[in-house]
Amino acid sequence: MAMISFRGVSKAYPSGAVGLHSLDLDVDTGERLALLGPSGSGKTTLLRLIAGLEEPDSGEIFIDGRSMKSVPAHRRGVAFLPQRPALYPHLTVRENLKVSGGNAPAIDAVLQIAHLMDRYPHQLSGGEKHRVALARLVARNAPIWLLDEPFAPLDPVFRSEFRQDLHLLLERSVATMLLVTHDPIDALALGRRVGVLGEGRMQQLGTPEELVRWPNNRFVALAVGQFYLIRGRASGGDSSEVIFASEEGSMLMPLPPAIGRIVAGESNRSLTLGIRPEDIYLRPPEDRSVIGAEFVGWFVVSAEPVGSGWFLTLVRGTDRLRVSLPSGTPPRVGEPHSVWIPADRCHWFHGLTGQRIDASP
Numbered sequence: 001m002a003m004i005s006f007r008g009v010s011k012a013y014p015s016g017a018v019g020l021h022s023l024d025l026d027v028d029t030g031e032r033l034a035l036l037g038p039s040g041s042g043k044t045t046l047l048r049l050i051a052g053l054e055e056p057d058s059g060e061i062f063i064d065g066r067s068m069k070s071v072p073a074h075r076r077g078v079a080f081l082p083q084r085p086a087l088y089p090h091l092t093v094r095e096n097l098k099v100s101g102g103n104a105p106a107i108d109a110v111l112q113i114a115h116l117m118d119r120y121p122h123q124l125s126g127g128e129k130h131r132v133a134l135a136r137l138v139a140r141n142a143p144i145w146l147l148d149e150p151f152a153p154l155d156p157v158f159r160s161e162f163r164q165d166l167h168l169l170l171e172r173s174v175a176t177m178l179l180v181t182h183d184p185i186d187a188l189a190l191g192r193r194v195g196v197l198g199e200g201r202m203q204q205l206g207t208p209e210e211l212v213r214w215p216n217n218r219f220v221a222l223a224v225g226q227f228y229l230i231r232g233r234a235s236g237g238d239s240s241e242v243i244f245a246s247e248e249g250s251m252l253m254p255l256p257p258a259i260g261r262i263v264a265g266e267s268n269r270s271l272t273l274g275i276r277p278e279d280i281y282l283r284p285p286e287d288r289s290v291i292g293a294e295f296v297g298w299f300v301v302s303a304e305p306v307g308s309g310w311f312l313t314l315v316r317g318t319d320r321l322r323v324s325l326p327s328g329t330p331p332r333v334g335e336p337h338s339v340w341i342p343a344d345r346c347h348w349f350h351g352l353t354g355q356r357i358d359a360s361p
């Protein structure tokens with residue numbers, strides 16, 4: 001049963017800015033959906049439409065099966081944490097919570113704000129204000145939580161802590177959560193399903209794993225933030241193998257036959273190769289039956305420590321690759337090195353449209 005449904009919802013602004021184009025979306029009861037999109041992709045607009053702070057130009061929004069046409073904001077059962085939440089400056093934290101319907105003790109166990117109760121907003125740090133704003137949202141006991149970039153103003157340490165708090169709060173709640181963010185880490189960490197919004201449309205909707213393993217297009221691959229994209233062209237075909245050559249010419253890769261056949265029949269042969277850093281290796285596998293290609297003449301330009309491993313950047317001409325090395329000693333910066341890419345880890349996109357070439361897994 002859907003708690004929130006969009007049916008052909010469009011919203012444009014007089015400024016001509018892209019809003020939402022005939023959007024269909026179902027958020028199930030109790031679901032945790034994260035929407036990921038770059039700035040200006042319509043995320044805030046979408047939340048404001050649900051909250052009743054904006055009206056759609058066309059289409060309809062349903063909450064718990066009821067049309068929200070002419071239902072005012074305060075009757076929608078929605079708690080909204082805006083991008084820059086404001087507390088009442090003349091009220092203490094306790095009073096701020098009380099105005100929202102306050103069930104503060106239950107929340108305090110997770111958010112640890114008991115010692116802040118008698119302070120005024122100007123006596124709180126940015127991170128503390130944020131916790132209070134979240135506490136106020138939870139205190140409303142609304143069946144729907146809308147969170148607009150809840151982590152954006154926080155520095156990385158607070159961010160990860162705040163994410164864990166939200167996880168705990170969600171575990172204890174039956175609320176339906178819709179969170180929007182431009183940060184793939186936040187979206188993939190908090191959404192059981194993640195939707196990628198771009199150019200007013202839902203580009204893809206799936207589990208975090210589905211998005212990372214099978215992005216439908218180049219936009220999604222970039223949005224989830226884990227792909228390196230290399231532009232190039234295909235040559236050959238008919239009776240010969242179809243070969244991908246990167247623009248710089250430093251990478252030549254035979255296309256898998258299924259992809260090669262599709263590309264060979266097209267007049268525009270520009271292609272984009274998408275590859276994740278953890279799928280690129282510094283040497284070929286021992287098992288020689290694994291199909292892939294080795295590329296020589298790359299230079300290591302940096303090795304950044306990440307956890308117990310390394311994140312390397314290699315360049316050749318204008319081509320650039322990121323390689324994740326889970327453990328061991330990284331090669332020396334400045335030295336040439338070859339890389340090895342398994343064919344079955346390559347994602348192929350049409351150069352012009354950016355759409356994935358092989359349509360289904």
Ligand code: ADP
Nearest residue numbers: 013015017018019038039040041042043044045
């Ligand atoms: P996001 O939250 O993803 O950054 P928004 O929903 O805020 O995106 O905005 C989507 C587009 O609509 C942007 O191009 C923005 O400039 C425009 N926009 C948003 N609100 C208004 C408004 N009240 N009037 C005119 N244009 C707006």
Ligand code: MG
Nearest residue numbers: 043044045083
């Ligand atoms: Mg926004």
